[in-house]
Amino acid sequence: xxxxxxxxxxxxxxxxxxxxxxxxxxxxxxxxxxxxxxxxxxxxxxxxxxxxxxxxxxxxxxxxxxxxxxxxxxxxxxxxxxxxxxxxxxxxxxxxxxxxxxxxxxxxxxxxxxxxxxxxxxxxxxxxxxxxxxxxxxxxxxxxxxxxxxxxxxxxxxxxxxxxxxxxxxxxxxxxxxxxxxxxxxxxxxxxxxxxxxxxxxxxxxxxxxxxxxxxxxxxxxxxxxxxxxxxxxxxxxxxxxxxxxxxxxxxxxxxxxxxxxxxxxxxxxxxxxxxxxxxxxxxxxxxxxxxxxxxxxxxxxxxxxxxxxxxxxxxxxxxxxxxxxxxxxxxxxxxxxxxxxxxxxxxxxxxxxxxxxxxxxx
Numbered sequence: 001x002x003x004x005x006x007x008x009x010x011x012x013x014x015x016x017x018x019x020x021x022x023x024x025x026x027x028x029x030x031x032x033x034x035x036x037x038x039x040x041x042x043x044x045x046x047x048x049x050x051x052x053x054x055x056x057x058x059x060x061x062x063x064x065x066x067x068x069x070x071x072x073x074x075x076x077x078x079x080x081x082x083x084x085x086x087x088x089x090x091x092x093x094x095x096x097x098x099x100x101x102x103x104x105x106x107x108x109x110x111x112x113x114x115x116x117x118x119x120x121x122x123x124x125x126x127x128x129x130x131x132x133x134x135x136x137x138x139x140x141x142x143x144x145x146x147x148x149x150x151x152x153x154x155x156x157x158x159x160x161x162x163x164x165x166x167x168x169x170x171x172x173x174x175x176x177x178x179x180x181x182x183x184x185x186x187x188x189x190x191x192x193x194x195x196x197x198x199x200x201x202x203x204x205x206x207x208x209x210x211x212x213x214x215x216x217x218x219x220x221x222x223x224x225x226x227x228x229x230x231x232x233x234x235x236x237x238x239x240x241x242x243x244x245x246x247x248x249x250x251x252x253x254x255x256x257x258x259x260x261x262x263x264x265x266x267x268x269x270x271x272x273x274x275x276x277x278x279x280x281x282x283x284x285x286x287x288x289x290x291x292x293x294x295x296x297x298x299x300x301x302x303x304x305x306x307x308x309x310x311x312x313x314x315x316x317x318x319x320x321x322x323x324x325x326x327x328x329x330x331x332x333x334x335x336x337x338x339x340x341x342x343x344x345x346x347x348x349x350x351x352x353x354x355x356x357x358x359x360x361x362x363x
Contacts, residue, residue, distance in 0.1 A: 029189060034061030034064065143262050165295075169268070
């Protein structure tokens with residue numbers, strides 16, 4: 001273990017030295033994935049990098065980009081009689097216009113934390129007299145498991161199971177960021193787990209059409225440092241490509257089986273992103289063949305037009321326009337114990353990461 005630690009330190013020092021050599025002029029990198037944001041903050045990578053390297057957060061936290069209207073919609077569903085709401089734990093305290101799932105549960109709603117869609121399916125099997133609705137929130141990383149749960153429900157005839165799909169896909173929001181004239185970004189740290197599913201082909205347009213290089217990277221400090229080195233090498237060599245650092249998990253072609261199961265169950269739809277707005281074909285709706293397991297259809301859920309919380313700048317954080325510490329609510333009205341916006345609630349939220357690991361002003 002001592003030799004391994006020494007080797008890792010040696011690698012880190014080598015990467016930092018090369019970064020110092022290559023970073024002679026300003027270079028802004030957006031980390032798309034929320035897990036990258038947490039890893040960067042936890043390992044104090046910003047403090048280790050030269051001041052010419054600027055790391056900013058992007059819309060890579062699925063909880064954070066869930067629109068206020070969608071939050072109110074699933075709260076409406078959770079309050080219905082005879083419904084068990086199955087959800088991952090990071091959704092429990094996300095605030096809606098008036099309440100959150102935690103408050104609803106205290107008021108008598110049956111809200112259960114699950115760790116997988118298989119847990120949600122098992123709830124449906126064990127409670128045939130109840131409707132079990134799973135809150136489907138996530139990017140391409142989690143959609144295959146949700147798709148499998150719907151195929152299983154259909155095959156087994158589990159009619160009291162449904163999914164409220166609020167899933168989103170990454171490529172359309174990357175295009176929006178590339179075309180945002182207010183956002184100054186030179187390169188991207190691309191999400192390793194998303195690309196493990198979809199591969200690199202769906203995001204290669206960033207380099208080809210916009211000249212914005214990217215590196216698909218893992219989540220350790222060494223992974224991220226190596227990815228930054230790879231991006232700086234591209235700049236030094238005048239290249240713009242989408243490269244893979246995370247080769248132990250991600251491949252250029254992605255996961256063909258996972259992509260097929262998602263395509264069988266879901267179809268692209270327009271979706272609204274918190275702080276960003278409507279993005280065409282950036283969401284996933286449940287296909288007609290699985291309509292009996294679509295919570296939107298089953299419960300005839302109304303469409304909400306909810307306003308975002310006044311003063312919360314979560315949207316600007318998600319678009320890389322400000323650092324979390326530049327929001328006037330950060331650490332004052334909005335804390336992990338009393339979050340105002342989802343960027344402070346989610347374990348992958350930029351504001352939560354800064355509050356826990358950084359807590360200092362940025363330039």
